[in-house]
Amino acid sequence: MLGELSKREIITLLESQFIGRIGCHVNGETYIVPVNYVYQNNAIYAQAGEGKKIEMLRANPRVCFQVDEIDSxxxxxxxxxxxxxxxLKDMERQQVMQGLILRIMPNTNEAGRHPAHAINPQLHDSLIVFRINIEQGSGRFESHDD
Known part of the structure; x- marks a missing residue:
């Protein structure tokens, strides 16, 4: 059966996952890349190092964000x-970094390793911490009874 997710089901999915994909578009070029995230208060919070994604988001702040849960x-x-x-800047930036660390760390299976710049303490000061203020969304599902 194919169907639409309710608003509550959308929120539950966003809260249960920690990797999503950002889609941005500038000057005829579309760029899609995965990021670690936290969902809270109708917003997606994430961080990234300087690079193509941040350059494009600064040039055009309109963004698309996608999350999946795939069993089969x-x-x-x-x-x-x-x-x-x-x-985000200052105190809000620090609070979001703490939230990301708390969300990401339980999902690492090697305590001594850090996923790239996601939670590496040496890189914290150079990271761009940001929010995606959600304006609209939709969700779909497929499920078949066995």
Whole structure:
């Protein structure tokens, strides 16, 4: 059966996952890349190092964000959101970094290793911490009874 996720089901999916994909578009070029994230208060919070993604988001803050939960080819859920990119500063930036660390660390299986720049303490000061203020979204699912 194919169907639409309710608003509550969309929120539950966003809260249960920690990797999503950001889609940005500038000057005829579309760029899609995975990021670690936290969902809270109708917003996606994430961080990234300087690079193509941040350059594009600064040039055009309109963003698309997508999250999946895939059990099999015939059992999955997917959410797509649209909103605006906003860089965070000072105390809010620090609070979001702490939230990301708390969300990401339980999902690492090697305590001594850090996923790239996601939670590496040596890189904290150079990271761009941001929010995607969600304006709209939708969700779909496929599920078949056995």
């Amino acid at each position: 080819m015939f059992k999955w859920k997917s959410v797509i959101l649209w909103g605006n990119f906003e860089e």
